Amino acid sequence: MPTPPLDALIAELPDGAVVTDPDIIAGYRQDRAADPDAGMPLAVVRPQTTEQVQATLRWASAHRVPVVPRGAGTSLSGGSTAVDGGITLSTERMREITVDPVTRTAVAQPGLFNAEVKAEAAKHGLWYPPDPSSFQICTIGGNIATNAGGLCCVKYGVTTDYVLGLQVVLADGTAVRLGGPRLKDVAGLPLTKLFVGSEGTLGVVTEVTLRLVPAQPPAATVVATFDSVRAACDSVVTITGKIRPSLMEFMDRASINAVEDQLRMGLDRSAAAMMVAASDERGGSGTADAEFMAEAFTRHGATEVFCTSDPDEGEAFAAARRFAIPAVEAKGSLLLEDVGVPLPLLADLVAGVEDLARRRDLMIAVIAHAGDGNTHPLIVFDPDDAEMAARAQRAFGEIMDLAISLGGTITGEHGVGRLKRPWLAAQIGPEAMELNRRIKAALDPDGILNPGVAY
Amino acid sequence: MPTPPLDALIAELPDGAVVTDPDIIAGYRQDRAADPDAGMPLAVVRPQTTEQVQATLRWASAHRVPVVPRGAGTSLSGGSTAVDGGITLSTERMREITVDPVTRTAVAQPGLFNAEVKAEAAKHGLWYPPDPSSFQICTIGGNIATNAGGLCCVKYGVTTDYVLGLQVVLADGTAVRLGGPRLKDVAGLPLTKLFVGSEGTLGVVTEVTLRLVPAQPPAATVVATFDSVRAACDSVVTITGKIRPSLMEFMDRASINAVEDQLRMGLDRSAAAMMVAASDERGGSGTADAEFMAEAFTRHGATEVFCTSDPDEGEAFAAARRFAIPAVEAKGSLLLEDVGVPLPLLADLVAGVEDLARRRDLMIAVIAHAGDGNTHPLIVFDPDDAEMAARAQRAFGEIMDLAISLGGTITGEHGVGRLKRPWLAAQIGPEAMELNRRIKAALDPDGILNPGVAY
Known part of the structure; x- marks a missing residue:
């Protein structure tokens, strides 16, 4: 050619x-x-x-x-x-943003970092909630492509919940405006929603109208360690059935140790699991929630529980959790998973991953947005060891098989991309696959947009 | 044939x-x-x-x-x-529901009333938030078709925010499962979202998996009357920029009087506008919010402000607002609008509708989910008076033209249906219309599903 x-x-x-x-x-x-x-x-x-x-x-x-x-x-x-x-x-040169504090919206080009969107909103006392761990280095356009999540999602939802409108360029070069700065709008098919999470396969987003919310109140934080993963996971169900925490994160022993190796903040290296939870309810309610969560953790057998209403102290633990990926990456190359399950099966998923790590003789550190049932098993391998790399690849697939067998998903917030494509049909089934392809064919008949991704 | x-x-x-x-x-x-x-x-x-x-x-x-x-x-x-x-x-015979309190989900057939879903959830201490005014007589399937909203949406969002999964039967009879009881799931195109709000034009929903949340805390309520619609509307922007009220409803003079005619609860008939607002923040924060809102209303020139932490007393005012549609309907037949605008333009929209009512010599009562910029102008006419009915029809279209001219939407939560179809293209533009049609053609090539609706 x-x-x-x-x-x-x-x-x-x-x-x-x-x-x-x-x-x-x-x-x-x-x-x-x-x-x-x-x-x-x-x-x-x-x-x-x-x-x-x-x-x-x-x-x-x-x-x-x-x-x-x-x-x-x-x-x-x-x-x-x-x-x-x-x-x-x-999209690296598409970096304009305008915040309208009266309408509480931001109109942004896709190439801005998530952190830059947050910072612009903050100048007006407003907040853009979605917060992938990579928020300082990932773009809002990429967040839209994957419907990115993060730590605050357990209370505040994911990217799609904040996208009011889009400008999208279709495969043939047509520009389309979808939605706009209206908080409720059901005129026509919900096409804005269709593009959020479409992984660049249906069009290129060139502008987004984001919904902003009042600044987040300071949070009260609880940190608890457990000698049982199951006990830690089960406490999540107890808590989220009663209150709406603003953070509900899980780290397993391997992640705790990897972070402690780097940060030396005195984490309990012997713990099987650590939970970092918070409530940003206002007035005294955040502290009351923190106390409720502390009690729940204790009731579920926590070995140590620490509460703080000091936002900086709380943020240090959230930052530790966020730091888990680079900390584990210091041990070798990573295959980074993103599997999720219905909330009550979280312990089964983590146990299954642990079992796999043993059987495949691999270090697999598990962190999780526990309140959403969304885990990130981090498979560590030496890229120069071909046999180990192959084992890691196998484990990568087996973890998705496991999630599917538990009625879960192969991806909670990172997208299917090219790496997970072979597993998609097993999760969503042939009818949904066909529906994906019909929509793709309707919007991009020549298949030029991000071929090889997703479906 | x-x-x-x-x-x-x-x-x-x-x-x-x-x-x-x-x-x-x-x-x-x-x-x-x-x-x-x-x-x-x-x-x-x-x-x-x-x-x-x-x-x-x-x-x-x-x-x-x-x-x-x-x-x-x-x-x-x-x-x-x-x-x-x-x-x-x-779907009247499709009325099964199962609530799983551990996963905090309900699996329901489409024919259940919204109120029945709420009631089943409540048995487990859980809550299904979306609350169209018609919640006692509308079905969850219809709510999904229109992406229905309601009063609590200002804080809790709309139907799509609670739909985790669907079973849908396509035009050709294929049954497809989309999504499921997973709080975060980005595997494949976001097809669940595409069907919520598709007005029965893409498939028939036969089962829905709904996300439930912990029971709503009791709310503190503020009621304020104004002698200026603009002052009432402007207070909304002041308030929602700072806090997240759980209710922010507007009634104009005509609605106030229609309700008072029926309920005799002592509403101020001379007021130009009444706001009913609430905060369900927990602890003392709801009351603090109510006080903040009361102050904001006063600062914006409210003539009377009434605060209550008694949930029953508060609910009486929310019920009065909900009762506005039947109360106005007692005056004649209704053409019921559902137009919305960006929040700061709410006063302009209401003023424009008032002006239209004068020019067309019609009673048009306006109620609004003010916190979302979503209004329901209720056009009253005598169906036996052909000339008046024609005037009402004309006003129905002119109100949509007005909303479009303000950068608004012809429908915030009721759907385009058959009545509003002629206005859709003027709102969303030819490119988005074409995109609607391409997706329709991909999923229902013979066009058998709800022909004449929406796009």
Whole structure:
């Protein structure tokens, strides 16, 4: 096949928007999933406006060139891994944001980091809740692509709950506005919702209207250690049936030790599990909730329970939990899971992962957004040890099989991407797969948008 | 065209499932929109199971017979108005529900009333928040079809925020399971979300998995009267920028008087507007919020402000607000609007409606879920007065034009249905219309599902 005529695209876009330098392009091949089979794109395109994205997609459609949308490349499932001969469309230059404090909305381009959106909102006393652990380095566009979650979701929901409107460019270059700064709007099919979590397979988001909420009140935090994973998990069900904590995080022994190795904050290395929970209810209720959670943890057999109403002290524990991924990564390369189950089966999932780690002779550290039943088993391996890497790969699949067998999901918030695609049908079934494909075909008949991802 | 062979369908379904008695069918022609052009269905089909819905849709697909899904027929936009020669598929016999208090979910068939879902959840100390004013007579299936809202949405969101999973039967009779009892799940396209609010045009929901939350704490309520609509509306922006009220309702003079005519509860008939607001924050925070709201109302010029921490007393005012629709209906027939705008434009919308009422010489009472910018102008007319009915119809359209001109929506929670279809394109634009149609064509290529509705 002849190389498509990039000149025509270069002529349409501003200087420097189309990058073909192989050294620079090389940096866009992989994302955080570090797929060794990542392709080599024809070019990296860095548009600044909706119109430039339209021009790129019109060109790509005309020449049937695959387009991989890319935010900051923090995908853990290979959602922005480059495709041979394709275009990687980077949103890194799309970084405008306007906050309207009266309507309590932000209109943002996709290339802003989540943390930047939060910071802009905070300038007006407002808050954008979704908080993936990577919030300082991941983009809002990527968050929309995966319907990203985070730690606060147990009370505040996920990305889709904050997206009021989108501007999207379809495969053929058509720009469509969906939704807008209206808190309730049911006019036509809920297409805004369809695009949030569509992993760049249906269109490229060029602008988002986000709902903001009043600033989060300070939280009271409880930290509890357990000598039984099951006891820790069971306490979650007890608590979330009664109150709405703003944080309900789980760490297993391996994660606790990995964090302690790095931070030396005096965590109990002998504990089987540690829970970090918080309530940001206002007035005295946060503290009352913290006390209720402390009692529940104790009733479920916690070995040590620590309560604090000092937000900084509480944040130190949340930060420790957030730090678990880099801390475990210090032990070797990671395969990062994102499996979830119905809440009461959390202990079974964690026990199953522990069992697998033993059988496969691997370190698998487990952290979890426990209040949502969403876990991140972190499989550690030495990339130079081919046999171990293969074992890790096998475990990666077996953990998804396990989640599916428990009525769970292969991905709670990272997306299917390229890495998890082989497992999707086993979870959602052939009818839902067919429905995915029908919608894809209706919106992107030539299949140029993020091919190889999801379904 | 020959009449399709109903015998084959009758043979497949249980006795009594297929109703052809014209007297009975007549009761299924209209819904609460009372469309005078409602069609006469060939039959009303009342399945009990997913399999029976599948059989119905297979038959309908084979014979290209339109199918109108119907819950309790409370649609205010003609979403379940019958189609000549079609099947009206009533979910009235699909009334099973199971609540799992551990997972905090309910699995329900679509024919249950919203109030019944709430009641089942309450038996386990749990709560299903969405609360359309018609919650005692509308079905959960209809709520899903329209992505119904209600009074508590200002804090607790709308139907889509509580739907974790669906079983849906597609036009060709295929049954598909989407989502499930998992709090976070991004595996594949967000198809569950696509079906919530699709107004029965993409499939028939036969089962829903609902997320339940801990029981709502008792609320502290504030009632304030104003001699200016604008002052009342502006106070909403002040309040919702700082706290998250659990109720923020607006009534104009006409609604206040209509309710007072019926209930004689001592409402101020001379007030231009009344706000009913509440906070259900726990501990002392609800009362503190109520005080904050009372101050804000006063600062914005409220003529009278009344606070109560007595939940029953508070509920009496919420009930008065809920009663506004039947109270206004006592004055004549209603055309019931559902337009919304970005929050800061609420006063402009209400002023515009007032102006229209004057110009068209009509009584138009306005109630609003003010915290969401979602209003229900109630246009009163005498159905025996053709000229007045025509004026009312004209005002119905002009109110939507007004909402669109303010960057608003023609429907916040009732759906487009058949009545509002002519205005949809003006709101969402040709590109989004085309996207609606592409998805419709992908899922229902023969267009048998609820033809004439929405897009």
